[in-house]
Amino acid sequence: MDDVDRRLISALRHDARASLSDLALLLGVSRTTVRGRIERLRRAGEIVGFTVVLRGDVARDPVRGLMMLGIEGRGTERILRQLSGMSTVRAIHTTNGRWDVIVEIGTDTLEDLDKQLAHIRRLEGIAHSETNLLLNTRKASV
Template sequence: MDILDRRIIDQLRHNARAAYGDIGSVVGLSASAVKRRVDRLVASGVIRGFTVTVDPSVEGLLTEAYVEIFCRGTVAPEELRRLLESVADVVDAGTVSGSADAVVHMRSSNIGALEDSLEEIRKATNVDHTRTSIVMSRLIYRE
């Protein structure tokens, strides 16, 4: 990847639907040169896909929270993945360093639905307890 590839990716991050000609005018290439580079970036796996981001409030997901999960003993990441994949309100999760074993980002329709999803996580035999922080207002959001 060179500087032009990085600039093309920056343009696609901003608007994945941008025309190759529009991207080319920003980065200094023809539309066909941009297309060739994008095709190469896709084929090599640098660009994994193109997506649409929908405002969660449009889908009724108005309650957002970050949940720390504390497990009993040692739990394999794959086991946590299986548990969390089954909870529809989980939008992102990862294992972490520190006292918690994992941190989960959740979006729910309301507090009751969030509580139901948390209970689903808490009832897993390897989960000791959770600590939840509900988002009051979003300050910065970057994909």
């Protein structure tokens, strides 16, 4: 993958519906080159698909937070299973350092987030936690 491929992928991440002509102009190459590179990147498995982001997708979870958890003893797998079953938990990350697990939580209101945090803190094996609200997302995977 060269610089043109990386710039092409960046442009497609910004707008996957951009026309071949617009992409060619942006990259300073021909439409045929853009089409060929997209097809080559798809065949190579670098580009695995295109997606649509709906208004509802970005409006989901107006209140979001990251909850860092310290787990005591050997209860990590049990706690991970419990967290996985919670409807407000969007992602679970194991990590190193001070925190054992980082949980992404999304709710409709601050009150709902507070209830979810309290519920998680009461799980057996949670030694300590810290939560940060997410104010703005500049880039997200879709």
